[in-house]
Amino acid sequence: MKRFVATVFVIGAVFLFSAPHGALAQTSSLAPFYIHLNPNYPQPYSSVVLTLSGNAISINNSTFSVLVNGKKVGTSTGRQPVSFETGASGKSMYVVVRTNFNGKVYTRTVTLHPASVALVVEPLSTAPMWYPGTPTIPSFGKVRLVAIPNMQINGKPLSPSTLSYVWKIGNETLQASGVGKDSAVINAPLPYRENSVSVTVQDPKNTQTAQRALTLVSGTPxxxxxxxxxxxxxxxxxxxxxxxxxxxxxxxxxxxxxxxxxxxxxxxxxxxxxxxxxxxxxxxxxxxxxxxxxxxxxxxxxxxxxxxxxxxxxxxxxxxxxxxxxxxxxxxx
Structure with missing residues:
Protein backbone atom coordinates (compact mmCIF):
# COMPACT_ATOMS: atom_id res chain seq x y z
CA MET A 1 0.00 0.00 0.00
CA LYS A 2 1.36 3.34 -0.98
CA ARG A 3 1.41 6.02 1.62
CA PHE A 4 0.98 9.72 1.43
CA VAL A 5 2.82 11.79 3.96
CA ALA A 6 0.69 14.66 5.10
CA THR A 7 2.09 17.74 6.64
CA VAL A 8 0.65 19.70 9.27
CA PHE A 9 2.40 23.11 10.08
CA VAL A 10 2.44 24.69 13.50
CA ILE A 11 4.24 28.01 14.05
CA GLY A 12 6.29 29.02 17.09
CA ALA A 13 8.68 31.85 17.84
CA VAL A 14 12.04 32.77 19.32
CA PHE A 15 13.59 35.74 21.08
CA LEU A 16 17.16 36.87 21.69
CA PHE A 17 17.72 38.68 24.97
CA SER A 18 20.44 41.13 25.83
CA ALA A 19 20.94 39.88 29.37
CA PRO A 20 22.95 36.69 29.96
CA HIS A 21 21.00 33.41 29.89
CA GLY A 22 17.82 35.14 28.71
CA ALA A 23 16.54 38.48 29.92
CA LEU A 24 13.10 37.12 30.77
CA ALA A 25 14.60 35.20 33.66
CA GLN A 26 16.26 38.37 34.99
CA THR A 27 17.90 36.47 37.82
CA SER A 28 19.89 39.37 39.27
CA SER A 29 18.89 39.91 42.91
CA LEU A 30 19.75 43.61 42.50
CA ALA A 31 17.21 44.22 39.74
CA PRO A 32 14.62 46.80 40.89
CA PHE A 33 11.88 45.07 38.88
CA TYR A 34 11.28 42.21 36.47
CA ILE A 35 9.81 42.27 32.95
CA HIS A 36 7.33 39.56 31.96
CA LEU A 37 6.10 38.90 28.42
CA ASN A 38 3.01 36.94 27.48
CA PRO A 39 3.31 34.78 25.52
CA ASN A 40 6.87 33.88 26.37
CA TYR A 41 7.67 33.15 22.72
CA PRO A 42 5.54 35.48 20.58
CA GLN A 43 5.41 35.07 16.82
CA PRO A 44 6.54 37.78 14.41
CA TYR A 45 3.84 40.38 13.84
CA SER A 46 1.99 39.24 16.94
CA SER A 47 0.72 40.99 20.05
CA VAL A 48 2.80 40.88 23.24
CA VAL A 49 1.53 41.76 26.69
CA LEU A 50 4.16 43.23 29.02
CA THR A 51 3.76 43.33 32.79
CA LEU A 52 6.10 44.07 35.70
CA SER A 53 6.77 42.57 39.08
CA GLY A 54 8.67 44.32 41.85
CA ASN A 55 11.82 43.42 43.70
CA ALA A 56 13.42 46.50 45.24
CA ILE A 57 10.44 48.75 44.49
CA SER A 58 6.69 48.55 44.94
CA ILE A 59 5.14 48.05 41.52
CA ASN A 60 1.65 48.77 42.82
CA ASN A 61 2.72 52.32 43.73
CA SER A 62 4.72 53.05 40.60
CA THR A 63 4.10 54.18 37.03
CA PHE A 64 6.01 52.98 33.99
CA SER A 65 6.35 53.60 30.27
CA VAL A 66 7.38 51.21 27.49
CA LEU A 67 9.43 52.22 24.45
CA VAL A 68 10.09 49.95 21.46
CA ASN A 69 12.97 51.06 19.21
CA GLY A 70 12.75 54.54 20.76
CA LYS A 71 9.01 54.93 20.23
CA LYS A 72 6.66 55.03 23.21
CA VAL A 73 4.04 52.30 22.84
CA GLY A 74 2.25 52.71 26.15
CA THR A 75 2.20 53.80 29.77
CA SER A 76 0.62 52.15 32.78
CA THR A 77 0.46 52.07 36.55
CA GLY A 78 1.04 49.25 38.98
CA ARG A 79 0.56 45.80 37.51
CA GLN A 80 -1.63 46.90 34.59
CA PRO A 81 -0.28 45.51 31.28
CA VAL A 82 1.01 47.28 28.18
CA SER A 83 0.63 45.66 24.76
CA PHE A 84 2.78 46.10 21.66
CA GLU A 85 3.33 44.36 18.33
CA THR A 86 6.42 42.40 17.38
CA GLY A 87 8.24 43.12 14.13
CA ALA A 88 9.45 41.03 11.25
CA SER A 89 11.47 37.87 11.72
CA GLY A 90 15.09 38.65 12.50
CA LYS A 91 14.50 42.37 13.10
CA SER A 92 15.90 43.64 16.40
CA MET A 93 13.45 45.16 18.85
CA TYR A 94 14.85 47.20 21.75
CA VAL A 95 12.29 47.32 24.53
CA VAL A 96 12.98 49.90 27.25
CA VAL A 97 10.88 50.03 30.43
CA ARG A 98 11.15 53.10 32.65
CA THR A 99 9.56 52.99 36.08
CA ASN A 100 8.97 55.97 38.37
CA PHE A 101 8.78 55.18 42.07
CA ASN A 102 9.03 57.74 44.88
CA GLY A 103 10.51 60.30 42.50
CA LYS A 104 13.24 57.97 41.24
CA VAL A 105 13.44 56.50 37.70
CA TYR A 106 14.51 52.90 37.15
CA THR A 107 15.22 51.54 33.67
CA ARG A 108 15.55 48.04 32.23
CA THR A 109 16.11 47.02 28.61
CA VAL A 110 15.33 43.83 26.71
CA THR A 111 16.44 43.12 23.14
CA LEU A 112 14.15 40.91 21.10
CA HIS A 113 14.77 39.18 17.77
CA PRO A 114 11.50 37.54 16.68
CA ALA A 115 11.80 34.38 14.58
CA SER A 116 9.55 31.44 13.80
CA VAL A 117 9.78 27.67 13.80
CA ALA A 118 7.42 25.30 12.03
CA LEU A 119 6.74 21.84 13.43
CA VAL A 120 5.67 19.31 10.81
CA VAL A 121 3.72 16.19 11.78
CA GLU A 122 3.98 13.22 9.41
CA PRO A 123 1.81 10.25 10.46
CA LEU A 124 3.47 7.05 9.23
CA SER A 125 0.19 5.47 8.21
CA THR A 126 -1.45 4.05 5.10
CA ALA A 127 -3.26 6.10 2.46
CA PRO A 128 -3.44 5.90 -1.34
CA MET A 129 -0.92 7.73 -3.46
CA TRP A 130 -1.85 11.36 -4.13
CA TYR A 131 -4.35 11.29 -1.29
CA PRO A 132 -5.24 14.96 -0.73
CA GLY A 133 -6.41 14.55 2.85
CA THR A 134 -4.53 14.11 6.11
CA PRO A 135 -3.78 10.52 7.14
CA THR A 136 -4.67 9.83 10.74
CA ILE A 137 -2.05 9.08 13.37
CA PRO A 138 -1.87 5.28 13.78
CA SER A 139 -2.62 4.08 17.31
CA PHE A 140 0.05 1.36 17.25
CA GLY A 141 2.50 2.98 14.86
CA LYS A 142 4.89 5.89 14.65
CA VAL A 143 4.93 9.57 13.79
CA ARG A 144 7.74 11.58 12.22
CA LEU A 145 8.23 15.11 13.54
CA VAL A 146 10.24 17.66 11.57
CA ALA A 147 11.34 21.05 12.92
CA ILE A 148 11.85 23.86 10.41
CA PRO A 149 13.39 26.81 12.28
CA ASN A 150 13.67 30.30 10.86
CA MET A 151 16.44 32.06 12.77
CA GLN A 152 18.33 35.02 11.41
CA ILE A 153 21.30 37.16 12.34
CA ASN A 154 21.76 40.46 10.51
CA GLY A 155 19.16 39.38 7.97
CA LYS A 156 20.95 36.12 7.14
CA PRO A 157 19.26 32.82 7.99
CA LEU A 158 21.11 30.33 10.15
CA SER A 159 21.64 26.90 8.67
CA PRO A 160 19.36 24.30 10.33
CA SER A 161 22.26 21.84 10.41
CA THR A 162 24.18 24.09 12.82
CA LEU A 163 21.37 24.32 15.36
CA SER A 164 20.76 22.04 18.31
CA TYR A 165 17.41 20.33 18.80
CA VAL A 166 15.96 18.97 22.03
CA TRP A 167 12.97 16.69 21.46
CA LYS A 168 10.69 15.78 24.36
CA ILE A 169 7.61 13.71 25.06
CA GLY A 170 6.23 15.27 28.20
CA ASN A 171 9.29 15.89 30.35
CA GLU A 172 11.34 13.04 28.85
CA THR A 173 14.20 14.06 26.54
CA LEU A 174 14.53 11.77 23.51
CA GLN A 175 17.75 10.28 22.18
CA ALA A 176 16.86 11.85 18.84
CA SER A 177 18.05 15.18 20.27
CA GLY A 178 21.33 16.75 19.17
CA VAL A 179 23.03 19.16 16.77
CA GLY A 180 21.49 19.06 13.31
CA LYS A 181 18.82 16.56 14.34
CA ASP A 182 15.85 18.43 13.01
CA SER A 183 13.57 15.37 12.88
CA ALA A 184 12.48 12.64 15.24
CA VAL A 185 10.42 9.47 14.84
CA ILE A 186 8.37 8.70 17.94
CA ASN A 187 5.76 6.18 19.00
CA ALA A 188 2.20 7.28 18.39
CA PRO A 189 -0.10 7.56 21.39
CA LEU A 190 -2.19 4.52 22.30
CA PRO A 191 -5.96 4.62 21.75
CA TYR A 192 -7.85 7.09 23.97
CA ARG A 193 -4.56 8.68 25.04
CA GLU A 194 -2.50 11.63 23.88
CA ASN A 195 1.15 12.65 23.82
CA SER A 196 2.47 16.14 24.46
CA VAL A 197 5.56 16.65 22.32
CA SER A 198 7.89 19.61 22.07
CA VAL A 199 11.07 20.74 20.38
CA THR A 200 13.52 23.38 21.58
CA VAL A 201 15.97 24.80 19.06
CA GLN A 202 19.08 26.82 19.89
CA ASP A 203 21.77 28.48 17.81
CA PRO A 204 25.46 27.56 18.35
CA LYS A 205 26.01 30.49 20.73
CA ASN A 206 22.83 29.77 22.72
CA THR A 207 21.66 33.33 22.17
CA GLN A 208 18.51 32.38 20.27
CA THR A 209 15.99 29.83 21.42
CA ALA A 210 12.88 28.64 19.60
CA GLN A 211 10.34 26.34 21.17
CA ARG A 212 7.11 24.75 20.09
CA ALA A 213 4.82 22.15 21.68
CA LEU A 214 1.72 20.35 20.51
CA THR A 215 -0.51 17.43 21.43
CA LEU A 216 -0.76 14.26 19.32
CA VAL A 217 -3.97 12.24 19.33
CA SER A 218 -4.25 8.92 17.49
CA GLY A 219 -7.11 8.17 15.13
CA THR A 220 -9.15 5.10 14.27
CA PRO A 221 -8.21 3.33 11.02
Whole structure:
Protein backbone atom coordinates (compact mmCIF):
# COMPACT_ATOMS: atom_id res chain seq x y z
CA MET A 1 0.00 0.00 0.00
CA LYS A 2 1.36 3.34 -0.98
CA ARG A 3 1.41 6.02 1.62
CA PHE A 4 0.98 9.72 1.43
CA VAL A 5 2.82 11.79 3.96
CA ALA A 6 0.69 14.66 5.10
CA THR A 7 2.09 17.74 6.64
CA VAL A 8 0.65 19.70 9.27
CA PHE A 9 2.40 23.11 10.08
CA VAL A 10 2.44 24.69 13.50
CA ILE A 11 4.24 28.01 14.05
CA GLY A 12 6.29 29.02 17.09
CA ALA A 13 8.68 31.85 17.84
CA VAL A 14 12.04 32.77 19.32
CA PHE A 15 13.59 35.74 21.08
CA LEU A 16 17.16 36.87 21.69
CA PHE A 17 17.72 38.68 24.97
CA SER A 18 20.44 41.13 25.83
CA ALA A 19 20.94 39.88 29.37
CA PRO A 20 22.95 36.69 29.96
CA HIS A 21 21.00 33.41 29.89
CA GLY A 22 17.82 35.14 28.71
CA ALA A 23 16.54 38.48 29.92
CA LEU A 24 13.10 37.12 30.77
CA ALA A 25 14.60 35.20 33.66
CA GLN A 26 16.26 38.37 34.99
CA THR A 27 17.90 36.47 37.82
CA SER A 28 19.89 39.37 39.27
CA SER A 29 18.89 39.91 42.91
CA LEU A 30 19.75 43.61 42.50
CA ALA A 31 17.21 44.22 39.74
CA PRO A 32 14.62 46.80 40.89
CA PHE A 33 11.88 45.07 38.88
CA TYR A 34 11.28 42.21 36.47
CA ILE A 35 9.81 42.27 32.95
CA HIS A 36 7.33 39.56 31.96
CA LEU A 37 6.10 38.90 28.42
CA ASN A 38 3.01 36.94 27.48
CA PRO A 39 3.31 34.78 25.52
CA ASN A 40 6.87 33.88 26.37
CA TYR A 41 7.67 33.15 22.72
CA PRO A 42 5.54 35.48 20.58
CA GLN A 43 5.41 35.07 16.82
CA PRO A 44 6.54 37.78 14.41
CA TYR A 45 3.84 40.38 13.84
CA SER A 46 1.99 39.24 16.94
CA SER A 47 0.72 40.99 20.05
CA VAL A 48 2.80 40.88 23.24
CA VAL A 49 1.53 41.76 26.69
CA LEU A 50 4.16 43.23 29.02
CA THR A 51 3.76 43.33 32.79
CA LEU A 52 6.10 44.07 35.70
CA SER A 53 6.77 42.57 39.08
CA GLY A 54 8.67 44.32 41.85
CA ASN A 55 11.82 43.42 43.70
CA ALA A 56 13.42 46.50 45.24
CA ILE A 57 10.44 48.75 44.49
CA SER A 58 6.69 48.55 44.94
CA ILE A 59 5.14 48.05 41.52
CA ASN A 60 1.65 48.77 42.82
CA ASN A 61 2.72 52.32 43.73
CA SER A 62 4.72 53.05 40.60
CA THR A 63 4.10 54.18 37.03
CA PHE A 64 6.01 52.98 33.99
CA SER A 65 6.35 53.60 30.27
CA VAL A 66 7.38 51.21 27.49
CA LEU A 67 9.43 52.22 24.45
CA VAL A 68 10.09 49.95 21.46
CA ASN A 69 12.97 51.06 19.21
CA GLY A 70 12.75 54.54 20.76
CA LYS A 71 9.01 54.93 20.23
CA LYS A 72 6.66 55.03 23.21
CA VAL A 73 4.04 52.30 22.84
CA GLY A 74 2.25 52.71 26.15
CA THR A 75 2.20 53.80 29.77
CA SER A 76 0.62 52.15 32.78
CA THR A 77 0.46 52.07 36.55
CA GLY A 78 1.04 49.25 38.98
CA ARG A 79 0.56 45.80 37.51
CA GLN A 80 -1.63 46.90 34.59
CA PRO A 81 -0.28 45.51 31.28
CA VAL A 82 1.01 47.28 28.18
CA SER A 83 0.63 45.66 24.76
CA PHE A 84 2.78 46.10 21.66
CA GLU A 85 3.33 44.36 18.33
CA THR A 86 6.42 42.40 17.38
CA GLY A 87 8.24 43.12 14.13
CA ALA A 88 9.45 41.03 11.25
CA SER A 89 11.47 37.87 11.72
CA GLY A 90 15.09 38.65 12.50
CA LYS A 91 14.50 42.37 13.10
CA SER A 92 15.90 43.64 16.40
CA MET A 93 13.45 45.16 18.85
CA TYR A 94 14.85 47.20 21.75
CA VAL A 95 12.29 47.32 24.53
CA VAL A 96 12.98 49.90 27.25
CA VAL A 97 10.88 50.03 30.43
CA ARG A 98 11.15 53.10 32.65
CA THR A 99 9.56 52.99 36.08
CA ASN A 100 8.97 55.97 38.37
CA PHE A 101 8.78 55.18 42.07
CA ASN A 102 9.03 57.74 44.88
CA GLY A 103 10.51 60.30 42.50
CA LYS A 104 13.24 57.97 41.24
CA VAL A 105 13.44 56.50 37.70
CA TYR A 106 14.51 52.90 37.15
CA THR A 107 15.22 51.54 33.67
CA ARG A 108 15.55 48.04 32.23
CA THR A 109 16.11 47.02 28.61
CA VAL A 110 15.33 43.83 26.71
CA THR A 111 16.44 43.12 23.14
CA LEU A 112 14.15 40.91 21.10
CA HIS A 113 14.77 39.18 17.77
CA PRO A 114 11.50 37.54 16.68
CA ALA A 115 11.80 34.38 14.58
CA SER A 116 9.55 31.44 13.80
CA VAL A 117 9.78 27.67 13.80
CA ALA A 118 7.42 25.30 12.03
CA LEU A 119 6.74 21.84 13.43
CA VAL A 120 5.67 19.31 10.81
CA VAL A 121 3.72 16.19 11.78
CA GLU A 122 3.98 13.22 9.41
CA PRO A 123 1.81 10.25 10.46
CA LEU A 124 3.47 7.05 9.23
CA SER A 125 0.19 5.47 8.21
CA THR A 126 -1.45 4.05 5.10
CA ALA A 127 -3.26 6.10 2.46
CA PRO A 128 -3.44 5.90 -1.34
CA MET A 129 -0.92 7.73 -3.46
CA TRP A 130 -1.85 11.36 -4.13
CA TYR A 131 -4.35 11.29 -1.29
CA PRO A 132 -5.24 14.96 -0.73
CA GLY A 133 -6.41 14.55 2.85
CA THR A 134 -4.53 14.11 6.11
CA PRO A 135 -3.78 10.52 7.14
CA THR A 136 -4.67 9.83 10.74
CA ILE A 137 -2.05 9.08 13.37
CA PRO A 138 -1.87 5.28 13.78
CA SER A 139 -2.62 4.08 17.31
CA PHE A 140 0.05 1.36 17.25
CA GLY A 141 2.50 2.98 14.86
CA LYS A 142 4.89 5.89 14.65
CA VAL A 143 4.93 9.57 13.79
CA ARG A 144 7.74 11.58 12.22
CA LEU A 145 8.23 15.11 13.54
CA VAL A 146 10.24 17.66 11.57
CA ALA A 147 11.34 21.05 12.92
CA ILE A 148 11.85 23.86 10.41
CA PRO A 149 13.39 26.81 12.28
CA ASN A 150 13.67 30.30 10.86
CA MET A 151 16.44 32.06 12.77
CA GLN A 152 18.33 35.02 11.41
CA ILE A 153 21.30 37.16 12.34
CA ASN A 154 21.76 40.46 10.51
CA GLY A 155 19.16 39.38 7.97
CA LYS A 156 20.95 36.12 7.14
CA PRO A 157 19.26 32.82 7.99
CA LEU A 158 21.11 30.33 10.15
CA SER A 159 21.64 26.90 8.67
CA PRO A 160 19.36 24.30 10.33
CA SER A 161 22.26 21.84 10.41
CA THR A 162 24.18 24.09 12.82
CA LEU A 163 21.37 24.32 15.36
CA SER A 164 20.76 22.04 18.31
CA TYR A 165 17.41 20.33 18.80
CA VAL A 166 15.96 18.97 22.03
CA TRP A 167 12.97 16.69 21.46
CA LYS A 168 10.69 15.78 24.36
CA ILE A 169 7.61 13.71 25.06
CA GLY A 170 6.23 15.27 28.20
CA ASN A 171 9.29 15.89 30.35
CA GLU A 172 11.34 13.04 28.85
CA THR A 173 14.20 14.06 26.54
CA LEU A 174 14.53 11.77 23.51
CA GLN A 175 17.75 10.28 22.18
CA ALA A 176 16.86 11.85 18.84
CA SER A 177 18.05 15.18 20.27
CA GLY A 178 21.33 16.75 19.17
CA VAL A 179 23.03 19.16 16.77
CA GLY A 180 21.49 19.06 13.31
CA LYS A 181 18.82 16.56 14.34
CA ASP A 182 15.85 18.43 13.01
CA SER A 183 13.57 15.37 12.88
CA ALA A 184 12.48 12.64 15.24
CA VAL A 185 10.42 9.47 14.84
CA ILE A 186 8.37 8.70 17.94
CA ASN A 187 5.76 6.18 19.00
CA ALA A 188 2.20 7.28 18.39
CA PRO A 189 -0.10 7.56 21.39
CA LEU A 190 -2.19 4.52 22.30
CA PRO A 191 -5.96 4.62 21.75
CA TYR A 192 -7.85 7.09 23.97
CA ARG A 193 -4.56 8.68 25.04
CA GLU A 194 -2.50 11.63 23.88
CA ASN A 195 1.15 12.65 23.82
CA SER A 196 2.47 16.14 24.46
CA VAL A 197 5.56 16.65 22.32
CA SER A 198 7.89 19.61 22.07
CA VAL A 199 11.07 20.74 20.38
CA THR A 200 13.52 23.38 21.58
CA VAL A 201 15.97 24.80 19.06
CA GLN A 202 19.08 26.82 19.89
CA ASP A 203 21.77 28.48 17.81
CA PRO A 204 25.46 27.56 18.35
CA LYS A 205 26.01 30.49 20.73
CA ASN A 206 22.83 29.77 22.72
CA THR A 207 21.66 33.33 22.17
CA GLN A 208 18.51 32.38 20.27
CA THR A 209 15.99 29.83 21.42
CA ALA A 210 12.88 28.64 19.60
CA GLN A 211 10.34 26.34 21.17
CA ARG A 212 7.11 24.75 20.09
CA ALA A 213 4.82 22.15 21.68
CA LEU A 214 1.72 20.35 20.51
CA THR A 215 -0.51 17.43 21.43
CA LEU A 216 -0.76 14.26 19.32
CA VAL A 217 -3.97 12.24 19.33
CA SER A 218 -4.25 8.92 17.49
CA GLY A 219 -7.11 8.17 15.13
CA THR A 220 -9.15 5.10 14.27
CA PRO A 221 -8.21 3.33 11.02
CA UNK A 222 -10.91 2.86 8.39
CA UNK A 223 -11.37 0.78 5.24
CA UNK A 224 -13.02 2.01 2.04
CA UNK A 225 -14.05 -0.09 -0.96
CA UNK A 226 -13.74 1.35 -4.46
CA UNK A 227 -14.61 0.05 -7.90
CA UNK A 228 -11.63 -0.50 -10.19
CA UNK A 229 -12.24 0.26 -13.86
CA UNK A 230 -9.90 -1.55 -16.29
CA UNK A 231 -9.62 1.60 -18.42
CA UNK A 232 -9.59 4.46 -15.90
CA UNK A 233 -8.30 2.68 -12.80
CA UNK A 234 -9.58 3.09 -9.26
CA UNK A 235 -12.03 5.93 -8.66
CA UNK A 236 -10.74 7.19 -5.31
CA UNK A 237 -13.19 10.06 -5.46
CA UNK A 238 -16.16 7.73 -4.99
CA UNK A 239 -16.02 5.31 -2.07
CA UNK A 240 -18.81 2.72 -2.12
CA UNK A 241 -21.00 2.81 0.96
CA UNK A 242 -22.93 0.19 2.90
CA UNK A 243 -26.16 2.01 2.05
CA UNK A 244 -25.89 2.10 -1.74
CA UNK A 245 -23.10 -0.27 -2.78
CA UNK A 246 -22.68 -0.99 -6.48
CA UNK A 247 -24.65 -2.28 -9.46
CA UNK A 248 -22.90 -4.54 -11.94
CA UNK A 249 -23.94 -5.86 -15.31
CA UNK A 250 -23.32 -9.19 -16.97
CA UNK A 251 -19.56 -8.73 -17.15
CA UNK A 252 -17.11 -9.01 -14.30
CA UNK A 253 -16.32 -6.13 -11.94
CA UNK A 254 -13.28 -5.56 -9.76
CA UNK A 255 -13.25 -3.93 -6.36
CA UNK A 256 -10.30 -2.73 -4.28
CA UNK A 257 -10.11 -2.33 -0.51
CA UNK A 258 -8.00 0.61 0.70
CA UNK A 259 -6.94 0.86 4.36
CA UNK A 260 -6.57 4.37 5.79
CA UNK A 261 -4.65 5.13 8.97
CA UNK A 262 -3.07 1.70 9.50
CA UNK A 263 0.48 1.69 10.80
CA UNK A 264 3.33 1.39 8.30
CA UNK A 265 5.45 -0.22 11.01
CA UNK A 266 5.93 -3.95 10.67
CA UNK A 267 3.99 -6.18 8.31
CA UNK A 268 1.75 -4.91 5.52
CA UNK A 269 -1.97 -4.95 6.34
CA UNK A 270 -3.69 -8.13 5.12
CA UNK A 271 -6.99 -7.82 3.26
CA UNK A 272 -9.44 -10.74 3.43
CA UNK A 273 -12.54 -10.73 1.24
CA UNK A 274 -15.89 -12.30 2.09
CA UNK A 275 -18.87 -13.00 -0.18
CA UNK A 276 -22.19 -13.31 1.67
CA UNK A 277 -20.21 -13.98 4.84
CA UNK A 278 -18.02 -16.75 3.36
CA UNK A 279 -14.29 -16.24 2.96
CA UNK A 280 -13.30 -15.91 -0.69
CA UNK A 281 -9.66 -14.82 -0.92
CA UNK A 282 -6.93 -12.52 0.40
CA UNK A 283 -5.39 -9.57 -1.40
CA UNK A 284 -6.24 -5.95 -2.08
CA UNK A 285 -8.59 -6.68 -5.02
CA UNK A 286 -11.64 -8.87 -5.59
CA UNK A 287 -13.15 -9.62 -9.00
CA UNK A 288 -16.76 -10.79 -9.17
CA UNK A 289 -18.56 -12.20 -12.22
CA UNK A 290 -22.25 -13.05 -12.53
CA UNK A 291 -23.20 -16.52 -13.71
CA UNK A 292 -26.44 -17.88 -15.05
CA UNK A 293 -29.42 -15.72 -15.98
CA UNK A 294 -31.61 -13.27 -14.12
CA UNK A 295 -30.60 -10.94 -11.31
CA UNK A 296 -30.06 -10.79 -7.60
CA UNK A 297 -28.05 -9.30 -4.82
CA UNK A 298 -25.07 -10.16 -2.68
CA UNK A 299 -22.84 -8.62 -0.04
CA UNK A 300 -19.08 -8.36 -0.22
CA UNK A 301 -16.91 -7.28 2.69
CA UNK A 302 -13.23 -6.60 3.22
CA UNK A 303 -11.51 -7.25 6.54
CA UNK A 304 -8.14 -5.52 7.02
CA UNK A 305 -5.83 -6.74 9.79
CA UNK A 306 -2.23 -6.30 10.89
CA UNK A 307 -0.47 -9.23 12.54
CA UNK A 308 2.03 -6.96 14.29
CA UNK A 309 -0.54 -4.70 15.97
CA UNK A 310 -4.05 -4.66 17.31
CA UNK A 311 -5.42 -3.05 14.17
CA UNK A 312 -8.50 -4.47 12.50
CA UNK A 313 -11.28 -2.80 10.54
CA UNK A 314 -13.98 -4.01 8.17
CA UNK A 315 -16.06 -2.52 5.34
CA UNK A 316 -18.92 -4.08 3.41
CA UNK A 317 -21.17 -3.11 0.51
CA UNK A 318 -24.27 -4.57 -1.16
CA UNK A 319 -24.18 -5.58 -4.83
CA UNK A 320 -27.06 -5.61 -7.30
CA UNK A 321 -26.51 -7.52 -10.51
CA UNK A 322 -28.29 -8.63 -13.63
CA UNK A 323 -32.05 -8.48 -14.17
CA UNK A 324 -34.45 -9.86 -11.60
CA UNK A 325 -36.00 -12.50 -13.90
CA UNK A 326 -34.56 -15.80 -12.79
CA UNK A 327 -32.05 -17.72 -10.75
CA UNK A 328 -28.64 -16.16 -10.60
CA UNK A 329 -25.39 -16.54 -8.76
CA UNK A 330 -22.16 -14.66 -8.21
CA UNK A 331 -18.62 -15.91 -8.33
CA UNK A 332 -15.78 -14.29 -6.46
CA UNK A 333 -12.64 -14.76 -8.57
Missing amino acids: VVHIYENNPLTGTDYGHALSSNFGATIGSSESTFVAVPYGFSLTGATPIVTWFLNGAKVQTGPMLTVRPKGAGGGSATISALVEKDSAYESEKAQIPLQFGSHTGGFGLFGL
